[in-house]
Amino acid sequence: MSEEQVNEEFLLPYEWPGSYFIGEEEIDAVTKVLLARSPYRFYGHELQHYADKVEDFFRKRLNRKYAVLVTSGTTALSTAMLTADVGPGDEVLLPGYMWVACISAVVRCGAIPRLVDIDDTYTMDPDDLERKISPRTKAVLLVHMSGACGNVERIVEICKKHNVLLIEDVAQANGASFKGKPLGSFGDIAIYSFQYNKNITAGEGGLVVSDNDVLGAKAWAYHDVGYSRNAAGRVDMTGEIQTWGQCVHMSEVSAAVLYAQTQKLDMITSRMRARNHQLYQGIGAIPGAKTRRVIDPNGDSGPFCLISWPSFEIAKAMTEKTRAGGVKPGPWGVGNIHMVDWGLHVYYNNVSLIEKRGVNSAGRPWSDPLNEFHKEIDYRKGALPQLDDLIDRSILITVPPSLTEEGANRIIDVYQQSAKELGLA
Ligand SMILES: Cc1ncc(COP(=O)(O)O)c(C=O)c1O
Structure with missing residues (x-):
């Protein structure tokens, strides 16, 4: 068998979990919306109420009072920051391993992001959070990275002690839980x-959820046109909230697809979790490999395995060897990467951040006199020593729900063989 054929066989399936299950249910729901000629969520010829149904699904699942569907996770974060009253003179604490939208949502509100180090969970280190929390801290953004929960118990405690608002980012961990309680049900606000x-x-x-009456009403107004709406779906300018909105509602077409997908969430995550545990067990047994500390393995939603090695060089060599052995995705996939190459998920890869680029030609928020304190902050590599070391030595493997038990075993074999060739095993 030629090397090319072997590689073809070993390709990791693409890492787009929900996409594998887009089928009859999604098609039927979208068709209903289109046949009813009612793609707008607030009114129409024969409104199908899919946005209402999705919000209801998450309200019940998370036991939350308010749920607001929006156009993306990024607009959910912006809505959350506005709802939390984040603005000039404020800082928001967030981990250095996240996604660029977590930082951009803060900066676009005119506030300053302050980065917190990560620990061996690959999420916010509560000790570093305690060190950095200050009277300027308007909110803490706990990002449940790569499918599994952060140190939610301690971080809830710290935020309560300092009376700081906690926002959970569950974008990468929908369906994950901590001790049986779904992520997204811990913070004052959570986004998806x-x-x-x-x-x-x-x-x-995207989605924003909360239990608080004021936060829930504000999130609604900020995602809409700045006011509340009455039961008939009309803007109500007489209510208590009169502000400026973003008009980032989800359309009924998207909500129809999403409603069908909500019914498949647990099936998708349980498939990924099974393969994720298998890979952790197999690769974790290789001498030198250290798997992510997953606080609650039964609550891991499963889409990623994170594994560290003794050094940067070994992590790099393992990635190269295992990729050459076939553990790699098609041209659009990520699959199996050395985490230093994980782009805008790692703070020091973000040029706009390290160079403190403004959102406009006036250089806001950095040039705002209320934000002078940013001058003490350096975002270049070196700012977060634990993260820098861990990411240097780590690889990330995507775990799609279509990965079979046999496929996962073959990935483990390639890892074992590569480790042997590198003198690890
Ligand atoms: C942790 C995290 N937060 C927020 C977002 C933003 O979501 P979206 O791509 O829907 O804007 C993402 C998307 O990748 C993410 O990974």
Whole structure:
């Protein structure tokens, strides 16, 4: 068998979990919306109420009072920051391993992001959070990265102690839980994404949830035109909230796809979790490999395995060897990468951040006199020593729900063989 044939066989399936299950249910739902000629969520010829149904699904699942569907995880974060009253003179604490939207949502509100280090969970280190929290801290953004939960118990405690608002970012961990309680039910506000790479998808989409009456009403106004709406779906300018909105509602077409996907969420995550545990067990047994500390393995939604090695050089060599051995995705996939190459997920890869680029030609938020304190902050590599070391030595493997038990065993074999060739095993 030629090397090319071997590689063809070993290709990792693409990492777009929800996409594999787009089928009759999604097609039927979208067809209903289109036949009713009612793609707008607030009114129409014969409104199908899919956006209402999705919001209801998450309200019940998370036991939350308010749920607001939006166009993306990024607009969910912006809505959350506006709802939290984040603005000039404020800082938001967030981990250095996240997605660029977590930082951009803060910067676009005119505030300053302050980065917190990560620990061996690959999420925010509560000790570093405690060190950095200050009177300027308006909110803490706990990002449940790569499918599994952060140190939610301690971080809830710290935020309560300092009376700081906690926002959970569950974009990468929809369906994950901590001790049986779904992520997204811990913070004052939580956000989700339904973009194509996420556990369930409508191509694009997002959600903001809360229990607090004021936050819930504000999130609604900020996602809409700045006011509340009455039961008939009309803007109500007489209510208590009169502000400026973003008009980032989800359309009924997207909501129809998403509603069908919500019914498949647990099936998708349980498939990924099974393969994820298998890979952790197999690759984790290789001498020198250290698997992510997953705080609650039964609550891991499963789409990624994170594994560290003794050094940068070994992590790099393992990635190259295992890729050459076939553990790689098609041209659009990510699959199996050295985490230093994980783009805008790692703070020091973000040029706009390290160079403190403004959102406009006036250089805001950095040039705002209320934000002078940013001058003490350096975002270049070196700012977060634990993260720098861990990411240097780590690889990330995507775990799509279509990966079979046999496929996962073959990946483990390639890893074992590569480790032997590198003198690890
Ligand atoms: C942790 C995290 N937060 C927020 C987002 C933003 O979501 P979206 O792509 O839907 O704007 C993403 C998307 O990748 C993400 O990974």
